[in-house]
Each structure stands twice: as structure tokens, then as C-alpha cells.
Amino acid sequence: MRETRVWRALLGLENTVVEGVEFDDDAGVIVVHARPTASRRDRCGTCRRRSPRFDHGDGRRRWRALDLGSVQAFVEADAPRVTCRRHGVTVASVPWARHDAGHTRDFDDTVAWLATVTSKTAVTRLMRVAWRTVGSIVARVWADTGGAVDRLEGLARIGIDEISYRRGQRYLTVVVDHDSGRLVWAAPGNSAATLRSFFDALGETRSAAITHVSADGADWIAVVVAERIPQAVVCADAFHVVQWATAALDQVRIEAWRTARAAARSEPRPRRGPRTANSPKRPASDLANGIKRSRYALWKNPEDLTERQHAKLA
Ligand SMILES: [Zn+2]
Structure with a gap:
């Protein structure tokens, strides 16, 4: 050779x-x-x-x-x-x-593949390129191969969400395919008009094939979903269910703590004098403190609680 x-x-x-x-x-x-x-x-x-x-x-x-x-x-x-x-x-x-690339085709393809299966740090360190370079490589490879792929084909169970960036000043509306786990559509903005442009791209026939849709509680999503895919079962997504449940649990815990604290205040104060280990305790006050510190114990599944947390909740 x-x-x-x-x-x-x-x-x-x-x-x-x-x-x-x-x-x-x-x-x-x-x-x-x-x-x-x-x-x-x-x-x-x-x-x-x-x-x-x-x-x-x-x-x-x-x-x-x-x-x-x-x-x-x-x-x-x-x-x-x-x-x-x-x-x-x-x-x-x-x-x-x-065309217009500073890397060979094999280099481009390797970086693009790594970007889909590993972390930002792994790609940039392993390939010794800047993150910005990874972005232009992915755009180049997608322009070359993306035309042959229709990401909106065969969708049945989708998720709609909004993500904020620039400290909540800008928003993206994203649509994921729950069956493949892939992101299939994204566009700047978080309004009914933004989401309508997704269903416009999807078309009537493919919209009719959607069976389930998950979303957070945003009104603008609910309105467009009812308008464009009335047949789909609307589900709350798991992330938001957990978020809502946690917030509700916090509220209940704070109310219980306030009640216990009020009870502690109305209790007769212990007699004046130096406090010793044998001084009478104030049970209502202990209860209030206990509730205040039970946040993490309440989040856990009963079978995952430590012995101390068990005792606290009891
Ligand atoms: Zn030419």
C-alpha cells in the first residue's frame, strides 16, 4: 500500500x-x-x-x-x-x-453526533473546539441532512412547553415528541400566535392524528389546543404536577406552623428563674419548631424517610 x-x-x-x-x-x-x-x-x-x-x-x-x-x-x-x-x-x-467550513466533513459529523449524545463540556473538551463552533457545525450538518428528515411526521403524543432565557426576558415555545423523546419544533415567543404557527406547519391531517398533549397550565396553550386539536387528551406534565404539589404542601405546612405558633404564644409563660434541664418545656412551641423544619421530610416518599424524619412527622 x-x-x-x-x-x-x-x-x-x-x-x-x-x-x-x-x-x-x-x-x-x-x-x-x-x-x-x-x-x-x-x-x-x-x-x-x-x-x-x-x-x-x-x-x-x-x-x-x-x-x-x-x-x-x-x-x-x-x-x-x-x-x-x-x-x-x-x-x-x-x-x-x-462549503464555507473550516473543518472536514468527518470532523463536522463527529461533532454533530457528539452534540446529540453528550454534554457541552464533553464535546468542547474532547474535540478541542469552542461551544460557538459546535453551534455552527450543527447548523451546517443539519442544513446538509435535515432536508431529508420530516420531524413532524407520525406525531401522536406531544408535549408543549415554554422556556425562558436571558433571565426571563425572552421565551421559546417548544414541542417534544413523547414517543421518541425528541424536540421536534421550537420558535421564539410564548403566545397563542407562536403556538398556532406550529399547528399551521403540522397541517390538518397530522393535527387530527394527535392523541395526547401535555402542557403546563398556561391559558394561551389551552386555548390553542382546544382550537386546533380538540380530540386530544390534555394531560398535565409531570414536572408541573410535582411543582404544584410541592407548592401546595409548603402552603399547608406554613399554615400549620402559624397555628402552632399562635397556640404557643397563648400558653402560660414558665415561671421566672434560671433555666435548667428540668425547666418545664412548652410543648406547643416545640411543635411549631418541628413543623418549621419538616420541609424536606414532607417531600420524601414514606419508605425513604430516615428514622429521625419518621419521628418528626409522627
Ligand atoms: Zn453554483
Whole structure:
């Protein structure tokens, strides 16, 4: 096997001629010098139509490729410009990268996949890229593959929610598919008009196929759901049920504490004198304190309580 074929295979370079490989001492990276094969040369970066050469562009360019072991690797090549009949003067396409990308296709695909299965920290550390870069890579890969996927197809059980960002100043309305667990739609805003645009995109036939919908108690969601998918069973989502129950439990606990405190105040004060271990206790006051500190015990399932919490609640 010739050496250049090994490099081509290592970096996933199809339709590419490898001219040479060097170790860049200054940057501590491997640089593979390459050019597209004759049939792939001088093609429009957008439509890949063969087009006349315009100029040399900005000269040599580097594309980040997947690391080789722990060493970063780059593909370096000329980046001439061509004149496309439809797209005008544009940088010629290269077989190893998407148009306007600074990374190879394999690098893009790996980052996009990692972004869907791991954390922000894991992707940026492992691939040694900024989070902003991950965003543009995901957008690029989606533009390339997303057209073939219809995320609104086959929806039956959906969840509608609003999320706030910029400290509650801006909102996004999001729709998830409960069967696949995926986010299927999102748009800026949290109003009936925002949600109506989702059902417009879904269309009448697919709207009629929705059987269940979960949402928080927001009126604007309830109104649009009743209007567009009256057949669907409306469910409260688990997150909000827990939130509501916790708030209700807190309210009851505070009321009980206030009652106990009032009872403690109306109790006769113990006789004056130095307080000793044998001083008479004030049961109502102890009760009030106990209730005040029972918040976490009340949240737990009975079987998960510690012995002390059991005693407290008793
Ligand atoms: Zn073109």
C-alpha cells in the first residue's frame, strides 16, 4: 500500500490526491497537503457545477481534520475561486469539507453526533473546539441532512412547553415528541400566535392524528389546543404536577406552623428563674419548631424517610 493511500484512509479523504505530509513543529500539528482529483476540481462551492476558474482566492487554506491519536491534523490545499453561472464568484468546492467550513466533513459529523449524545463540556473538551463552533457545525450538518428528515411526521403524543432565557426576558415555545423523546419544533415567543404557527406547519391531517398533549397550565396553550386539536387528551406534565404539589404542601405546612405558633404564644409563660434541664418545656412551641423544619421530610416518599424524619412527622 502506498503511503499516500494510508493518509487518505486515515483522514477519510475521498476524491483527493495527497501531495505530501509534514509535521508542523511550530503548531505541533500534522498537515496533509492535498488537492481534489481532476474530476472534482473547479466546481462551484454551492452547486458543485463545473465552472471557469476566477482567481487563486486567498491562497493556501487549512481545514481541521479528526485528530490522529492525540495530535491535531489539518488538510491544507489551494482555495481558488470559480465563476458559477448561478452563484457568481465563489470559492471552489473541496471533496473533504462542506462549503464555507473550516473543518472536514468527518470532523463536522463527529461533532454533530457528539452534540446529540453528550454534554457541552464533553464535546468542547474532547474535540478541542469552542461551544460557538459546535453551534455552527450543527447548523451546517443539519442544513446538509435535515432536508431529508420530516420531524413532524407520525406525531401522536406531544408535549408543549415554554422556556425562558436571558433571565426571563425572552421565551421559546417548544414541542417534544413523547414517543421518541425528541424536540421536534421550537420558535421564539410564548403566545397563542407562536403556538398556532406550529399547528399551521403540522397541517390538518397530522393535527387530527394527535392523541395526547401535555402542557403546563398556561391559558394561551389551552386555548390553542382546544382550537386546533380538540380530540386530544390534555394531560398535565409531570414536572408541573410535582411543582404544584410541592407548592401546595409548603402552603399547608406554613399554615400549620402559624397555628402552632399562635397556640404557643397563648400558653402560660414558665415561671421566672434560671433555666435548667428540668425547666418545664412548652410543648406547643416545640411543635411549631418541628413543623418549621419538616420541609424536606414532607417531600420524601414514606419508605425513604430516615428514622429521625419518621419521628418528626409522627
Ligand atoms: Zn453554483
